[in-house]
Amino acid sequence: MSAVMTIEELRNGLAWRKNLDKAFVVAGLLILMSCLGLLALLFVDLVRDGAARFGWDFLTQFPSRKAERAGILSAWVGTSMIMLVTAVVALPVGVAAAIYLEEYAPKNWFTGVIEINVTNLAGVPSIVYGLLALGLFVYKFGFGQSVLSAGLTLALLILPIIIVGTREALRAVPKAIREAAYGLGATRWEVTKDHVLPYSTGGILTGLILGLSRAIGETAPIITIGALSFIAFLPDPPISGAFPFVNFAWLKSEFTAMPIQIFNWISRPDQAFQQNAAAAAAILLAMTLAMNAVAIWIRYRFRKKINW
Amino acid sequence: MSATAATRSTAMGKGAFSSLAYRKNRDRAIELILLACALVAVFTTLAIVLILVVESSYFFEHVTIREFLTDRMWTPLFDDAHYGIMPLVSGTLTVTFVALLVAIPLGTIIAIYLSEFATHRMRESVKPVLELLGAVPTVVYGYFALLMVTPFLQKFMPDLSGFNMLSAGLVIGLMIVPYVASVSEDAMRAVPRYMREGSYAMGATRLQTALRVVVPGALSGIAAAYILGISRAIGETMVVAIAAGMQPTLTFNPTEPAxxxxxxxxxxxxxxLPHDSIGYQSIFAAGLVLMLMTLVFNVIGFFLTRKFREAY
Known part of the structure; x- marks a missing residue:
């Protein structure tokens, strides 16, 4: 081969390089599609394996030694109560922390420390939160192996998600809006409460839903706290017909949750229980995917609706 | 003076007639509340460190650090108790390694494809769907690994045991693909357009530009993606608890249970377990090791991402 390429060689080389380009596009698409395909396959398989168990009874029965009579009543009630605690704690704290970091915090080392902490907490393995809760909530604070401990643990776990989501939303509000409000004599809190927050509702909501969708599937931390897998009673309902209409006994109640129930059923060698696991897993997966879909939709709607 | 105050109060209504001093004080109080909420993050970190260190210190009263690091068996719950962390670390590293074998190539190719080849519309619609892979509850992935992936692998490897690290690692790999892909893609998109255009002007194709200009330019960000992926794989719990068995074994062979x-x-x-038993304390010692392992990777990842954000 001579040092100078002939036009023929150049053409062949170019054709080869262009083919490589096309091959990469095909490979990329294929890999992308097979990853998504696996997700679909997983869902279809769960539905197929658990098909025999779907029905009203599955939702309204307590767990049982007999697989065909076992249901997820105590699991989904437990999960709903935990999610209630998680949302009630994580939303205000997360939003307030985000407002502080975005609207108030001066740029100094102290703010830097808080920021590094938020980033770091997002990367802490979830089971470590479980150990924290076991040592702190269950034993030090004496909350026991209760709905309250579980809810608080998951609230800490999703705090970084809510903080990051809220901060993004706050940052998207243009400066001009803040300056207009300051120009009329509003204080910083008035600007934030009356102008910045209302525009950020979409982003905050997205963050909350994504956080809860993460929390609803978390298994490891609540196993560490000591969730029970066999619970054949329901905690007292939080709302009652008689005065004072609300009670908080349920917070102290022992509990089980959807992922715990699934884990327990998977661990049994009996195939009938694995069918139960598949059915419950399909329901849990559907809930998670639905929450994510809602979050994506809200984000999309808000982006489209607001034209600054 | 009082006359003006009176007209002001009628003109503005009672609600608006809060003095500036009052509003400023209220602002200061609210700022303190907001600060307290932001400090929850700091206190959480402190509490994690404190709890892990204090509880493990009880553990290390019974077990010497030397035994912890050099004993080749981990059987704290047996009568013949051994407290060597090595078998647990070897299991963790093996699963992580298998997971990376899946996540790094797939995640990188998807990132290059989305950043350099896909149209804007395609990217915007595929990314959220891809992120669903990371949103699937881990207990569901555990079911997938134990009852679908393992039986499938056993068709080709008849000797594969029912519990093994291979299928757990493969599934964890799939789980962190979107994570690796989205962090790498962010890094690649931060590479300025003019660098690509320079490359195209020299006659390079898209793939050549991607591999020789964009990827080297985004290297610190891509490295951060891998490192944060490692930290995720190390901390993943339910998939391994379900599909890899729970027998601590000192092995690096992924086809074995561990x-x-x-x-x-x-x-x-x-x-x-009773609150003050050595078994109870041993999980905090194990947790401390886990925390340290992920912390190292998280810190490296944090500085690498900061570097690529500053680079351009």
Missing amino acids: ATITAYIVQVSLGD
């Missing part, structure tokens, strides 16, 4: 640090913590938590 326990990871996280699986051990789950195993102990499932039983009902």
